[in-house]
Amino acid sequence: MVIGGCVECLICTTKFILRVGVGLENACTHTFDCPHCFSALTVVAKADVPLSTHIEFTENCRAIDGERVGPVVNLHPSIAFSADEYHDQLTFPSIVLTKLTRPYMRAPAESRLKDVATQFELPYTKELWSVVANIIRMNLRGNAHDVLNGQIAKYVEMRRKFLPDFTCTTVFKCVASFFDDGFYPAIGNLRQPLRKLIQELRKNHPIQMATFETYYRSDLESENLERYIALFQDYFANFDQFRQLLAFTRVGSDDVDELIVGSKNFNDIKMFYGQAYETLTSSFVTLACLNNIKNGRRFDEFEHMTLNKYIKDVEKAKKSNPFSGDPVLFAFASSEDSALRNGSHHASIFRYGELVKYRSGGTGAQREIAYSRYIHMCNQIAITNAALMLVELQEFSTFIHR
Numbered sequence: 001m002v003i004g005g006c007v008e009c010l011i012c013t014t015k016f017i018l019r020v021g022v023g024l025e026n027a028c029t030h031t032f033d034c035p036h037c038f039s040a041l042t043v044v045a046k047a048d049v050p051l052s053t054h055i056e057f058t059e060n061c062r063a064i065d066g067e068r069v070g071p072v073v074n075l076h077p078s079i080a081f082s083a084d085e086y087h088d089q090l091t092f093p094s095i096v097l098t099k100l101t102r103p104y105m106r107a108p109a110e111s112r113l114k115d116v117a118t119q120f121e122l123p124y125t126k127e128l129w130s131v132v133a134n135i136i137r138m139n140l141r142g143n144a145h146d147v148l149n150g151q152i153a154k155y156v157e158m159r160r161k162f163l164p165d166f167t168c169t170t171v172f173k174c175v176a177s178f179f180d181d182g183f184y185p186a187i188g189n190l191r192q193p194l195r196k197l198i199q200e201l202r203k204n205h206p207i208q209m210a211t212f213e214t215y216y217r218s219d220l221e222s223e224n225l226e227r228y229i230a231l232f233q234d235y236f237a238n239f240d241q242f243r244q245l246l247a248f249t250r251v252g253s254d255d256v257d258e259l260i261v262g263s264k265n266f267n268d269i270k271m272f273y274g275q276a277y278e279t280l281t282s283s284f285v286t287l288a289c290l291n292n293i294k295n296g297r298r299f300d301e302f303e304h305m306t307l308n309k310y311i312k313d314v315e316k317a318k319k320s321n322p323f324s325g326d327p328v329l330f331a332f333a334s335s336e337d338s339a340l341r342n343g344s345h346h347a348s349i350f351r352y353g354e355l356v357k358y359r360s361g362g363t364g365a366q367r368e369i370a371y372s373r374y375i376h377m378c379n380q381i382a383i384t385n386a387a388l389m390l391v392e393l394q395e396f397s398t399f400i401h402r
C-alpha cells in the first residue's frame with residue numbers, strides 16, 4: 001500500500017509529492033533530503049493495516065492541501081529505488097520487491113500469492129528482536145526458568161501470527177529461527193558449509209576439537225556473545241535504514257551502486273560498519289583455531305606464531321590471513337574492508353547526497369562509495385556476524401544447554 005500527499009519543506013517552502021510504501025510494521029521512520037534545499041526532513045508512517053494508515057510529520061515538513069504538484073519523492077521501508085523510480089509518481093516498489101524475492105520464498109507455491117510481504121520478510125522484526133535479545137540475556141545471566149519460558153512463549157505467539165504451525169521450545173531455536181528467517185538465503189550460504197567443516201574436523205581430529213571446545217567455553221564464549229548482542233542491538237535499532245537494501249543483500253544481488261535509498265539517517269549508522277568489523281574480526285580467532293586443526297596442528301599452534309601472539313599482536317586487517325587458503329573459512333572475510341572500517345570506526349566518514357566519503361588509515365587517501373553500497377556492506381557484515389554467532393552457539397557453546 002502506498003500513502004502520501006502534498007508536503008511542504010518548512011526550511012525552504014518547496015512543495016512536493018510524497019509517496020510512502022507501508023508494510024506490516026506499526027511505525028516506520030523515514031528521514032530524507034528535501035528535493036530542493038536538501039535539509040533533513042522526517043516523517044513517520046504509522047499503520048494498523050488494513051484498518052488505518054497515516055503519516056506523522058515530525059521534522060522540518062508538514063502536510064498541505066491542494067493540487068498534487070512539484071517533484072515526487074518515493075519512500076519504502078524494504079526496498080531501494082532506481083534513479084527513475086525514485087521520482088516516479090507511478091512506481092510501485094512492492095512489485096520490484098516481489099520480483100526480487102519470489103525465487104527465494106520458502107512458502108509453498110500455492111500460498112505465495114496470498115501475502116507476499118510475510119513470506120520473505122520477517123514481520124515485526126524489531127519487536128521480535130527485542131524478545132530474542134531478552135531471551136539471550138536472560139539465558140546468559142541464568143534467569144529463573146519461568147521468566148525465560150514466558151519470553152520463549154511470547155516469541156512463539158508472535159511468530160504464529162504469520163506462521164500458524166511455528167513451534168519452538170528451546171533458547172537456541174528462538175535465536176536461530178529469528179536470524180535464519182530474517183537473513184536467509186545469505187546466512188545459510190555461510191553457516192551450512194562451516195558446520196559441515198566442523199563435523200568433518202570432529203571426525204578426523206576429535207581430541208584437538210574437544211580441547212578447542214573447552215578453550216572456547218572458558219575464554220571466548222561470553223565475550224563473543226556480549227559483542228554480538230551489542231552489535232545486533234544497534235543493527236535492529238536502525239533497522240529502518242538497513243532494511244531498504246536487505247532484500248538485495250539477502251539474495252546476493254550485488255548490483256546496488258545505482259540504487260537510491262529513500263530514507264537516510266546516516267548519523268545514526270555511520271559507525272555501524274566499524275563496530276561490525278571489530279566484532280567480526282574479534283571472532284576470527286575461532287576460525288583461525290579451526291584452520292590450525294584442519295592442518296593437523298594443535299588448535300593454538302599457528303604456522304608461524306602462537307595463539308597468544310595472534311590475539312595480541314596481529315592487527316585486525318590481517319586476522320583472516322592464516323585461513324585465507326580455506327574457502328569455507330575465508331568466506332567469512334569477504335565482507336571485510338579495512339579502509340572503510342578505519343573511516344567508520346573513527347567517525348571520519350561523511351555523506352554527500354548519494355555518496356559516502358571516508359578517509360582510510362595509512363595514507364589517509366579519500367575514498368568514496370555509493371550510499372546504497374555502504375548500507376549493503378553493513379547488511380553483509382551483519383549477516384556474516386549472525387552466521388558465525390549461530391555456528392558458535394550451535395557447535396561450541398554451553399549456551400543452549402543451560
Ligand SMILES: [Zn+2]
Binds near residue numbers: 037
Ligand atoms: Zn527544503
